[in-house]
Amino acid sequence: MATSWVNSAERIGADLHLAVEGPGGRRAALIRALREAVRSGRLAPGTRLPPYRSLAADLGVARNTVADAYAELVAEGWLTARQGSGTRVAERAEPLRHAERTPVEAPPRARGPRHDLRQGTPDASSFPRAAWLASYRRAIQQAPNEVFGPGDPTGRRELREALTEYLARARGVRTEPDRIVICSGFAHALRLLFTPAFTPAFTSTSVPTSVPTSAPGSGVLRGPLAVEAYGLDFHRELLAAAGVRTTPLPLDADGARVEQLGRERAVLLTPAHQFPTGGPLHASRRTAVIDWARARGGVLVEDDYDGEFRYDRKPVGAVQGLDPERVIYVGSVSKSLSPALRLGWLVLPERYVGGVLAAKGEREAWASVPDQLALADLIASGAYDRHVRRMRQRYRGRRDRLVEALAAHAPHVEVTGVAAGLHAVLRLPPGTERSTVRAAARQGVALDGLAAFRHPATDMAPQDGLVVGYATPSEHAYGAALDALCRALPATEHAAGSPAYG
Numbered sequence: 001m002a003t004s005w006v007n008s009a010e011r012i013g014a015d016l017h018l019a020v021e022g023p024g025g026r027r028a029a030l031i032r033a034l035r036e037a038v039r040s041g042r043l044a045p046g047t048r049l050p051p052y053r054s055l056a057a058d059l060g061v062a063r064n065t066v067a068d069a070y071a072e073l074v075a076e077g078w079l080t081a082r083q084g085s086g087t088r089v090a091e092r093a094e095p096l097r098h099a100e101r102t103p104v105e106a107p108p109r110a111r112g113p114r115h116d117l118r119q120g121t122p123d124a125s126s127f128p129r130a131a132w133l134a135s136y137r138r139a140i141q142q143a144p145n146e147v148f149g150p151g152d153p154t155g156r157r158e159l160r161e162a163l164t165e166y167l168a169r170a171r172g173v174r175t176e177p178d179r180i181v182i183c184s185g186f187a188h189a190l191r192l193l194f195t196p197a198f199t200p201a202f203t204s205t206s207v208p209t210s211v212p213t214s215a216p217g218s219g220v221l222r223g224p225l226a227v228e229a230y231g232l233d234f235h236r237e238l239l240a241a242a243g244v245r246t247t248p249l250p251l252d253a254d255g256a257r258v259e260q261l262g263r264e265r266a267v268l269l270t271p272a273h274q275f276p277t278g279g280p281l282h283a284s285r286r287t288a289v290i291d292w293a294r295a296r297g298g299v300l301v302e303d304d305y306d307g308e309f310r311y312d313r314k315p316v317g318a319v320q321g322l323d324p325e326r327v328i329y330v331g332s333v334s335k336s337l338s339p340a341l342r343l344g345w346l347v348l349p350e351r352y353v354g355g356v357l358a359a360k361g362e363r364e365a366w367a368s369v370p371d372q373l374a375l376a377d378l379i380a381s382g383a384y385d386r387h388v389r390r391m392r393q394r395y396r397g398r399r400d401r402l403v404e405a406l407a408a409h410a411p412h413v414e415v416t417g418v419a420a421g422l423h424a425v426l427r428l429p430p431g432t433e434r435s436t437v438r439a440a441a442r443q444g445v446a447l448d449g450l451a452a453f454r455h456p457a458t459d460m461a462p463q464d465g466l467v468v469g470y471a472t473p474s475e476h477a478y479g480a481a482l483d484a485l486c487r488a489l490p491a492t493e494h495a496a497g498s499p500a501y502g
């Protein structure tokens, strides 16, 4: 007999998977399976076992087989049988269980760096647990039953409405709920835009969507795609895996040199805060890229990954507001709340909505629908704004401490890209980046140099610098991380940083 499931959940407290198989007949196999369940702790001391009849029915064996197995295990001391309280796992099975578990215990956790100054993650200790729970509770209490069925791939209307209002107010995005498609974050948005349409593996008549059919084999957008000469390597790799060729645009002090856009039909930019160098795209370049898109029938994919975190008084809105028909605006909660939530949004020109929905498939398969409702509530209740304001102050404080530490201990090192975001760039003399990253590692500091983000095909002069993420260390560990960083920086006499373009 093969593996069976015990379904007597009310009696045993939970389903229990028993592998009743192997040599010696069913009785011997059941004894082995129960013994293993007690020994491994899957059946805890004191747990009441199901009556013979129901376990026999679940496993498809004779009642006597179960009765004999129980009797044998009682005789061995694994189980106890008492009139009126049925058959239970013996209390004294506990020490044996622990002793025998030792060999399969998880290996010790790999230790991370002592000081994590890699860019990328927000301060995980500041996740607004209470506000999220309150929003989640309200969302679940008020949710209609359909929320717990298969989800519409467009995303919940409540969230799309909340985002329409929020993005207009906070980022200058001009849209309406029907132009927004919910996704799991920027990386997912790139996949939806550039990989061939997903062909659903199932058909369903119960999903209330109007997913248009699109020719499989063609993405919503096609390469080559112009990208910034320095950018997130992960996104470049993702595009390469989808067969999309990327062409690098050089950067200068005003951001990407969009006047060099050539035959591409799409360009990917981080206009609010160039990633990773840190400057905003100059106003003249913002209009230039829109002019290019209008003239060439092209489109800008705008990655607004940390647009909320601006510390100077100059607000930098989304380029999308200049021409909503020429920009695909993408945002997510990965910096503002947590990259673990996997929630993001595409704000689309009308002509792309159908294609993106076709790429997503017939049902929502990426973004949890209850989580979408919780986020909608968080935004609509004002708690999201409060959290962003609180985090902006906290990150500004961290940024100030970094700048002060450098002024005190390494005044020769120029720091750039500090007007916004969760990371800064420390400019280094040419040829010193690799040795400084290694020196940092010796001080227990994990961080990346600019080279990690450089497009392999760019002919831009190499820039030496450290990308310092200041959001990740806990509050009490941040000072020590800064001290360790300063110890790793090159000495004064060699310091004449590369020309800054951020």
Ligand SMILES: Cc1ncc(COP(=O)(O)O)c(C=O)c1O
Pocket: 120, 184, 185, 186, 187, 188, 232, 270, 275, 303, 305, 331, 332, 333, 334, 335, 339, 344
């Ligand atoms: C440049 C850039 N874009 C986008 C994102 C957001 O990615 P995702 O929404 O897939 O977590 C990040 C990381 O948070 C990033 O560094």
